[in-house]
Amino acid sequence: GATIRKDEETGEIFIARVIHGGLADRSGLLHPGDLLVEVNGNPVVGLDPEQVIQILMDSQGTILFKVLPNETPASSSCCAKSVFVRAMVDYCPLQDTSIPCPDAGMAFRRGDLLEVVDQSDERWWQARKLPSAASCARLIPSAGRLKSKQREQWWSQPSHVHTCIKACDLCCLSEEDPNQTDDRQVAEVKTLFLLSAELEEVHAAADDPSSDTGGSFYLAGFRQSFCLWRRTSHRRRRQSCTSCSPTLSSLSSPYEEVSLYQRHPEEKHRLIVLAGASGVGVNELRKRLIKTNPLSLQGPLPHTTRPIRAGELAKPEYHFVSKELFEYMVVSHRFVEYGEFRGHLYGTSIDAIDDVLRRGQICIVDVEPHNVQMLRTSRLKPFVIFIKPPSPERLRETRREARIISAQLHLLLLQEDDFLQLEEASRLLEVKYRHLFDRVLVNEDLQECCSRLFSLIQEAQQEPQWTPVGWTSDSTED
Numbered sequence: 001g002a003t004i005r006k007d008e009e010t011g012e013i014f015i016a017r018v019i020h021g022g023l024a025d026r027s028g029l030l031h032p033g034d035l036l037v038e039v040n041g042n043p044v045v046g047l048d049p050e051q052v053i054q055i056l057m058d059s060q061g062t063i064l065f066k067v068l069p070n071e072t073p074a075s076s077s078c079c080a081k082s083v084f085v086r087a088m089v090d091y092c093p094l095q096d097t098s099i100p101c102p103d104a105g106m107a108f109r110r111g112d113l114l115e116v117v118d119q120s121d122e123r124w125w126q127a128r129k130l131p132s133a134a135s136c137a138r139l140i141p142s143a144g145r146l147k148s149k150q151r152e153q154w155w156s157q158p159s160h161v162h163t164c165i166k167a168c169d170l171c172c173l174s175e176e177d178p179n180q181t182d183d184r185q186v187a188e189v190k191t192l193f194l195l196s197a198e199l200e201e202v203h204a205a206a207d208d209p210s211s212d213t214g215g216s217f218y219l220a221g222f223r224q225s226f227c228l229w230r231r232t233s234h235r236r237r238r239q240s241c242t243s244c245s246p247t248l249s250s251l252s253s254p255y256e257e258v259s260l261y262q263r264h265p266e267e268k269h270r271l272i273v274l275a276g277a278s279g280v281g282v283n284e285l286r287k288r289l290i291k292t293n294p295l296s297l298q299g300p301l302p303h304t305t306r307p308i309r310a311g312e313l314a315k316p317e318y319h320f321v322s323k324e325l326f327e328y329m330v331v332s333h334r335f336v337e338y339g340e341f342r343g344h345l346y347g348t349s350i351d352a353i354d355d356v357l358r359r360g361q362i363c364i365v366d367v368e369p370h371n372v373q374m375l376r377t378s379r380l381k382p383f384v385i386f387i388k389p390p391s392p393e394r395l396r397e398t399r400r401e402a403r404i405i406s407a408q409l410h411l412l413l414l415q416e417d418d419f420l421q422l423e424e425a426s427r428l429l430e431v432k433y434r435h436l437f438d439r440v441l442v443n444e445d446l447q448e449c450c451s452r453l454f455s456l457i458q459e460a461q462q463e464p465q466w467t468p469v470g471w472t473s474d475s476t477e478d
């Protein structure tokens, strides 16, 4: 329940910290800074901390400490106000040689919620993991300490590839007039979305202008070419540069302060974000949810530069815009995701999300996990649900009839390779983005997953949830 330290000059042993909720804390008799004179009658001045610990370990029954109380004790830990944080990094005390007492340390993974009960030591904080019945806190590195560790690691890496710089360089080379900023940025978009041989193959195979409203894989209520763009553009959709982005870089804050937020019934609904590896069923779940609850749930209407087809005006399933307007929206950062398919641009815009929310409906989007960060604003207050596959056996059992669209636009049954890829991609995404997910849901039985998803969506809107403090402490729109 306490740690000790030795004053190297005088050889005196002091109580370094009292663990919140531990025996020493509950006794109220020991405080940081108290001078330890004797343990069970053994003088300890001049001993090493390890020798003092050995005396304690050899003792049985009652342990008697003789202490000289610290004359200016720090304010009692029980009076300090707890701060709640979400861990944005993983930490393991057993791999940290600098921790004063590894046994008193607490391991955590990114995304874990922690109650920090004591920040009086600028290097080591005391915390409990939530939800937790444990009364005794454990040691975690302070934000400052973790940041300096991250900085050391960052500088020790040989090089950092800045994808944004590369994209700009390339586009500058291809521009006739380097002063035209907008054109340059548009060229950057093109650079980022240069179609691969695979996608060109799709163009050739699918060059049938009527296919968007016909074909055996038409998804009711969902735009086929938009879905096909999504399906074939994984990893080519717009991505921010993680080397440079202050929010995503390895130097960003290791803890995010959070507080409980409950949506007021008159406030706009929280944005619901579904994320998952390609093929896990995110689109199927979203489609089913909207189909069964069309009045309360809606997806944002995508934008496209594709021409309007005959008969589409009656019930447009896109915002049809000119290429110029689309490109203007790109440079104005109006798109969450965008890309090119069959020579036309497609994208999900923030404005389209706002349209749904303004109508009083719950907006549900599915985005690539690397794009979740840009939706994390106090205005949208996204509730992010990660969809993951079930166990390997159940995945193969439940997906016997499942189909994915091939690069040649054929609907294919999932093969062993697809299952392996899906499992690996899902595992990697969860490791990398866990801190951005509010909930993780296993998509085993479709019907059951849909109803659990619907309950989660209700929970997000009606029950208190942990959100970044910035989302509730100010009313500024971002």
Ligand SMILES: Nc1ncnc2c1ncn2[C@@H]1O[C@H](COP(=O)(O)OP(=O)(O)OP(=O)(O)O)[C@@H](O)[C@H]1O
Pocket (backbone or CB within 6 Å): 230, 231, 276, 277, 278, 279, 280, 281, 282, 283, 284, 285, 398, 399, 400, 401, 402, 403, 404, 443, 444, 445, 446, 449
């Ligand atoms: N729980 C499930 N049981 C059986 N089949 C499922 C289940 N979930 C999804 N499927 C099927 O798996 C296939 C792929 O699903 P879906 O198209 O929704 O994937 P996705 O996650 O949206 O991937 P992408 O973004 O690459 O399109 C579809 O045929 C869908 O009907």
